[in-house]
Amino acid sequence: MNARSVSRRAFLGTAGAGALAATVALGTDALAHPPGAGAAVPKGLDAAVPFEGAHQAGIVTPVQDRLLFASFDVVSDDRTALVQMLKDWTSAARRMAAGEMIGTDNDDLVAPPDDTGEAQDLGPQSLTLTFGFGTSLFDRADDPFGIAARKPDALAPMPAFARDEIRPEMSEGDLAIQSCANDPTVAFHAIRDLARIGRGVVALRWSQQGFGRTSVTDTNQVTPRNLMGFKDGTNNIVVEDTGALDDHVWVGPKDDPDWMRGGSYLVTRRIRMMLEIWDRSTLSDQELTFGRNKGEGAPLGAHEEHDAVNLKATKDGALLIPENAHIRLAAPAANDGVRILRRGFSFTDGIDPVTNQLDAGLFFIAYQRDPRTGFIPVQRHLATDALNEYIRHESTGTFACPPGVGAKGFVGETLFD
Amino acid sequence: MFRTTGRALLGAALSGAVVVVGLADPATAKSKDVKVEISDDGCPAKLTIKAGPNTFKVTNSGSGDVSEFEILSGNRIIGEVENVAPGLNKAFSLTLKPGNYTTKCPGGSEHSTGKLVVRGSTDTKLSADGKAAVDQYRQYLEAQTAELVTTTKGFTDAVDAGNLDQAKALYAPSRVAYERIEPVAETFGDLDPKIDAREGDVPKNAWGGYHYIEQKLWVDGTTNGLSSYTKDLNDNVATLQNLVKDVDLQPAGIANGAVELLNEVSRSKITGEEERYSRTDLVDFEANVQGAEAAYDAVKPILQKKNPQLVADLDANFAAVYAALQPYKTGDTYVAYTALTDDDTKALSQVIDALAEPLSKVSKQVVGS
Numbered sequence: 001m002n003a004r005s006v007s008r009r010a011f012l013g014t015a016g017a018g019a020l021a022a023t024v025a026l027g028t029d030a031l032a033h034p035p036g037a038g039a040a041v042p043k044g045l046d047a048a049v050p051f052e053g054a055h056q057a058g059i060v061t062p063v064q065d066r067l068l069f070a071s072f073d074v075v076s077d078d079r080t081a082l083v084q085m086l087k088d089w090t091s092a093a094r095r096m097a098a099g100e101m102i103g104t105d106n107d108d109l110v111a112p113p114d115d116t117g118e119a120q121d122l123g124p125q126s127l128t129l130t131f132g133f134g135t136s137l138f139d140r141a142d143d144p145f146g147i148a149a150r151k152p153d154a155l156a157p158m159p160a161f162a163r164d165e166i167r168p169e170m171s172e173g174d175l176a177i178q179s180c181a182n183d184p185t186v187a188f189h190a191i192r193d194l195a196r197i198g199r200g201v202v203a204l205r206w207s208q209q210g211f212g213r214t215s216v217t218d219t220n221q222v223t224p225r226n227l228m229g230f231k232d233g234t235n236n237i238v239v240e241d242t243g244a245l246d247d248h249v250w251v252g253p254k255d256d257p258d259w260m261r262g263g264s265y266l267v268t269r270r271i272r273m274m275l276e277i278w279d280r281s282t283l284s285d286q287e288l289t290f291g292r293n294k295g296e297g298a299p300l301g302a303h304e305e306h307d308a309v310n311l312k313a314t315k316d317g318a319l320l321i322p323e324n325a326h327i328r329l330a331a332p333a334a335n336d337g338v339r340i341l342r343r344g345f346s347f348t349d350g351i352d353p354v355t356n357q358l359d360a361g362l363f364f365i366a367y368q369r370d371p372r373t374g375f376i377p378v379q380r381h382l383a384t385d386a387l388n389e390y391i392r393h394e395s396t397g398t399f400a401c402p403p404g405v406g407a408k409g410f411v412g413e414t415l416f417d
Numbered sequence: 418m419f420r421t422t423g424r425a426l427l428g429a430a431l432s433g434a435v436v437v438v439g440l441a442d443p444a445t446a447k448s449k450d451v452k453v454e455i456s457d458d459g460c461p462a463k464l465t466i467k468a469g470p471n472t473f474k475v476t477n478s479g480s481g482d483v484s485e486f487e488i489l490s491g492n493r494i495i496g497e498v499e500n501v502a503p504g505l506n507k508a509f510s511l512t513l514k515p516g517n518y519t520t521k522c523p524g525g526s527e528h529s530t531g532k533l534v535v536r537g538s539t540d541t542k543l544s545a546d547g548k549a550a551v552d553q554y555r556q557y558l559e560a561q562t563a564e565l566v567t568t569t570k571g572f573t574d575a576v577d578a579g580n581l582d583q584a585k586a587l588y589a590p591s592r593v594a595y596e597r598i599e600p601v602a603e604t605f606g607d608l609d610p611k612i613d614a615r616e617g618d619v620p621k622n623a624w625g626g627y628h629y630i631e632q633k634l635w636v637d638g639t640t641n642g643l644s645s646y647t648k649d650l651n652d653n654v655a656t657l658q659n660l661v662k663d664v665d666l667q668p669a670g671i672a673n674g675a676v677e678l679l680n681e682v683s684r685s686k687i688t689g690e691e692e693r694y695s696r697t698d699l700v701d702f703e704a705n706v707q708g709a710e711a712a713y714d715a716v717k718p719i720l721q722k723k724n725p726q727l728v729a730d731l732d733a734n735f736a737a738v739y740a741a742l743q744p745y746k747t748g749d750t751y752v753a754y755t756a757l758t759d760d761d762t763k764a765l766s767q768v769i770d771a772l773a774e775p776l777s778k779v780s781k782q783v784v785g786s
Contacts, residue, residue: 100493101491101492101493105781106490107490107491107514107516108514108516108781109514109515109537110669110780110781110784111777111778111780111781112777112778117491121492196774199774199775200734200770200774200775203767203770
């Protein structure tokens with residue numbers, strides 16, 4: 001993993017310039033507009049992230065502060081209408097990523113404006129929109145879209161895991177959009193207007209707001225803390241680690257199906273944290289649960305956050321990082337070297353009406369080359385995780401995110417063309 | 418449902434609000450000069466001009482701190498001049514639609530931004546297609562209000578006769594014609610609240626009309642003490658019948674009225690807030706959709722020439738709404754709102770949204786016809 005020094009935290013907010021440019025090959029049009037004009041890469045939190053590229057934005061591009069994730073049901077069986085909507089979504093997404101209003105008519109008194117307008121003064125705010133196709137789109141009765149034969153084997157149904165309390169009405173979906181930005185209004189506006197464009201073809205199924213990223217995908221970002229107060233994204237795959245991205249995140253050039261090459265599989269989990277219970281546990285219990293100390297985020301037995309995790313270290317004959325510690329069970333070393341790219345956010349949806357406790361936790365987002373060798377075995381391995389006492393998985397989603405688009409393409413063209 | 422905000426819907430002229438129709442034709446209209454003086458203070462605080470082609474003649478009376486004048490729509494610059502040195506004047510032309518714009522004079526000490534209000538000229542001349550649309554819809558209004566007068570009389574007769582069961586049976590059907598044309602009734606000041614206010618919409622001592630009687634019939638289980646209310650209701654629907662004969666209609670307004678009827682469905686029928694006691698919300702639901710379809714039918718010939726694809730989409734979407742309602746039909750009425758599950762209302766809500774979104778694009782297509 002990347003060794004980093006504490007002093008680099010001072011660079012929070014400046015994007016990993018060179019590395020980003022390397023991963024985004026085709027981004028030109030989106031940059032033709034201010035405030036990113038002339039710059040090949042984002043300069044600050046409010047700058048534009050190029051929409052176009054070999055891969056979709058919003059996977060390895062720097063994690064923003066805000067999320068609105070939306071899942072849709074397709075309510076039409078008309079393939080032409082679905083493809084047209086994807087084209088319309090793409091052109092709207094291009095403009096929004098550049099901080100521009102969508103549509104052609106926003107000042108005509110006798111018509112509803114094309115753009116709903118709430119984000120028009122806010123700039124791009126690093127908005128990324130990442131699109132994915134759900135299992136049910138391929139499994140639809142009578143295959144109206146003609147894509148059943150193109151369903152990736154990797155897009156298998158998510159198995160039930162021990163302790164799951166999944167609520168189907170807020171899980172899965174035919175289509176998903178991950179909207180991330182450094183301003184919550186910008187993230188909301190994108191989903192709102194895309195849902196409006198899709199009306200009659202898609203209907204919102206569920207959505208999840210998120211704040212406070214819980215992991216980084218860029219060495220210039222400081223590892224943030226989750227709502228339990230711990231740093232839990234330290235050993236994430238970062239954009240600079242192109243070898244790991246190719247091995248673990250991107251669907252490879254020889255992987256099947258061909259339309260997914262350059263794409264990635266997205267797994268989402270709404271993980272409710274039983275914060276009232278957590279808050280009553282001793283610091284020692286908390287640290288033994290994660291396997292890290294709370295203050296620095298260092299693995300137990302080490303001193304600094306990015307020190308290597310020594311799973312074998314003992315003291316007085318006992319493992320320093322217990323058998324059931326989260327960091328041990330989730331570590332690549334304990335999972336045949338499996339790594340996934342995490343991009344989760346904290347969430348709160350107010351108060352649980354039954355218990356009057358906080359309805360809050362982690363909206364887990366992971367991207368990987370194949371969930372069958374990524375999230376699924378890791379999650380199976382977490383069955384004995386000490387953390388399970390304090391968390392509850394309430395929603396699940398699996399989506400095939402196709403590769404990025406060029407100046408003229410549309411999201412999903414490799415599947416539908 | 419009665420709403421307190423009197424937005425301009427169908428009868429723009431009557432409500433006094435401005436729905437601008439008949440935009441100036443840029444090809445034939447003559448460009449007007451607009452003198453703009455920028456200074457070290459910045460832009461003029463506010464400019465008000467007429468829609469259509471305008472030529473902005475910009476002069477600079479300052480020392481040169483400010484030398485640029487821009488016009489923005491939202492955050493887009495749609496016209497500008499730069500390097501207007503003191504003493505110079507520069508000009509640019511722009512065809513503007515009615516609306517609110519922003520001006521910008523970067524560096525201005527007082528007004529680095531200003532307002533630009535573009536007013537539309539109201540042209541009431543209708544094309545042959547436009548006239549046909551207006552005539553067709555007026556006939557519909559007259560037929561519906563005539564039906565309303567008749568059905569209301571039948572309903573109130575049952576109330577006045579003390580026949581509770583019959584009054585309850587006639588309540589929902591008697592309101593159907595009203596629900597089909599409600600946006601028109603809403604343009605006549607306090608007439609809509611007198612006919613259709615729900616409890617809490619108006620002060621308690623002013624509450625009357627359909628929903629007052631509904632509450633008495635279902636909650637109190639009585640027809641007693643309603644004679645002054647049934648008389649007022651008949652008087653008010655008769656007034657409505659007279660008023661619609663002269664209501665000012667425009668094709669764009671008719672199209673907006675269709676959208677407004679679907680908004681009624683979204684706002685109060687799908688949520689079961691309209692018929693709190695009788696639970697006959699789905700009867701109103703269908704009537705709102707029928708009224709929207711009638712308004713849409715009136716402007717359809719115009720739309721067919723301009724955007725046949727939109728016509729095809731809307732026809733399919735109307736059919737989808739009726740198909741979604743079909744399972745809840747029992748004989749010539751509908752199941753009670755309370756029989757619907759959350760999944761049912763969700764599905765109904767989605768087909769209404771799917772219809773209303775493209776329908777909201779019609780008025781723009783037929784404006785000025």
